[in-house]
Every structure is written in structure tokens, then in C-alpha cells.
Amino acid sequence: MDGKGRWVDNVFVERRWRSxxxxxxxxxAYETPTELRAGLRRYFTFYNTQRRHSALGRRTPEAVYFDQASHELVA
Structure with a gap:
């Protein structure tokens, strides 16, 4: 994962932090660590359950995950 020419390994994580x-x-502009922690929890809940992602066909990560999980249970 590390080494010369392996920039692609980190591109998805960097994109998420940028978002x-x-x-x-x-x-x-959170003023305290407590506010920041609560805000991050709120954002990640939104990001995974409500925010639609073009890379996922305009679906949420939660919908994709549970759709795949239900297919695995059937198989």
C-alpha cells in the first residue's frame, strides 16, 4: 500500500476528508472539541444514510451495503 507510485491507494480517503x-x-467553524465531535457524528450519519453518491449510482452507502448484505443472505 505504500511506496512509490501508489498514490491511488489513498485517493478515496483523501476525497472523503475533503468532502x-x-x-x-x-x-x-466549531468552537470546542465537543461541538466538533457531535458535528462529525451528525455529518457521518448524513453522509452514509442520506447523501447520494454519483459513484454508487445516486444511491446512499447504506442502501448499497444493505442491498449487498441481503443478496449474500439469500445466496
């Missing part, structure tokens, strides 16, 4: 910062942290 988090631009969609939540920079807009809200």
Missing part, C-alpha cells in the same frame, strides 16, 4: 471539510467543518 467533510468543505461540506461541514469549514461551514460550521
Amino acid at each position: 467533510l471539510k468543505y461540506e461541514d467543518v469549514y461551514l460550521r
Whole structure:
């Protein structure tokens, strides 16, 4: 995973942190660690259950996960 030429390994994580910062942290300017923690919890809940992702066919990560899990239970 590390080494020269392996930038692609980290691109998805970096993209998620960029989304988090631009969609939540920079807009809200949390003043305390407690506020930040609550805000991050709220954002990640939104990100996984309500925010639609173009890479997932405009579906939420939760919908994709539970759809795959139900197919595995049937098989």
C-alpha cells in the first residue's frame, strides 16, 4: 500500500476528508472539541444514510451495503 507510485491507494480517503471539510467543518467553524465531535457524528450519519453518491449510482452507502448484505443472505 505504500511506496512509490501508489498514490491511488489513498485517493478515496483523501476525497472523503475533503468532502467533510468543505461540506461541514469549514461551514460550521466549531468552537470546542465537543461541538466538533457531535458535528462529525451528525455529518457521518448524513453522509452514509442520506447523501447520494454519483459513484454508487445516486444511491446512499447504506442502501448499497444493505442491498449487498441481503443478496449474500439469500445466496
